[in-house]
Amino acid sequence: AGTGPLAGLKALVTSGPTHEPIDPVRYIANRSSGKQGHAIAAALARLGAETLLISGPVNLPDPLGVSTKHVETAREMLAACEAALPADIAVCAAAVADWRVDNEAGQKIKKEKGGLPQLSFTENPDILATLSKLNHSRPRLVIGFAAETENVIEHASAKRERKGCDWIVANDVSVDETGGGVMGGEENTIHLIRAEGREDWPRMAKSAAAEKLARAIAQHFSLSDEG
Ligand code: PMT
Numbered sequence: 001a002g003t004g005p006l007a008g009l010k011a012l013v014t015s016g017p018t019h020e021p022i023d024p025v026r027y028i029a030n031r032s033s034g035k036q037g038h039a040i041a042a043a044l045a046r047l048g049a050e051t052l053l054i055s056g057p058v059n060l061p062d063p064l065g066v067s068t069k070h071v072e073t074a075r076e077m078l079a080a081c082e083a084a085l086p087a088d089i090a091v092c093a094a095a096v097a098d099w100r101v102d103n104e105a106g107q108k109i110k111k112e113k114g115g116l117p118q119l120s121f122t123e124n125p126d127i128l129a130t131l132s133k134l135n136h137s138r139p140r141l142v143i144g145f146a147a148e149t150e151n152v153i154e155h156a157s158a159k160r161e162r163k164g165c166d167w168i169v170a171n172d173v174s175v176d177e178t179g180g181g182v183m184g185g186e187e188n189t190i191h192l193i194r195a196e197g198r199e200d201w202p203r204m205a206k207s208a209a210a211e212k213l214a215r216a217i218a219q220h221f222s223l224s225d226e227g
Contacts, residue, residue: 012089014037014092041053074097096126
């Protein structure tokens, strides 16, 4: 068992993108690198939590001190989260694809056939909302992220209410002048939105943001366990 302020607590963290297949060789994805989610899993483990990281496809090593489960699709990520319950803390930092192709081809779609492939889409399950709305096995603290490109605070606050999570970590994922940004980049500027109000954090390395979030979680449990 670990030592530290989160010792005795079990944490679940999702990270990275999901890949949604079009055919056996093609997929739909997004720019998430997993850096933020992986750093959060590592920070929670350093504070003593027994941590399971559920990661979409990324080019990062598995963090030390954390059990890592690799998945590809949103449906696999949800199943891995459900299999990991019960947990005390859930942090959903993954950029889960909102939609998947519902006419996935069993064989590689051939160009020779002429014409263009017609993809049709269906909605993926919402992992954060599913975990937040559980009755008996709901984690005690469910934290979502909100990746927004405009009206960041407003949209993130609405997302917190709609999905039913306790805290939401808002970040602006607009692409900057250099074609980079928070998704895939090294730094993040976070607004932590809770029922009791909002904290605006300065821009910092994702590892530092992860550390600060893990400390806020530890503080939350030390207060709730006292009361
Ligand atoms: O991976 P990096 O390159 O380090 O970048 C980090 C990040 C920008 C991906 C990360 O900080 C972040 O914002 N993650 C959430 C990305 C996202 O998909 O945001 P969203 O606003 O679309 O979703 C809101 C919340 O619902 C998120 O907690 C998301 O994990 C969750 N969700 C969304 C859809 C879905 N089907 N299931 C979910 O659980």
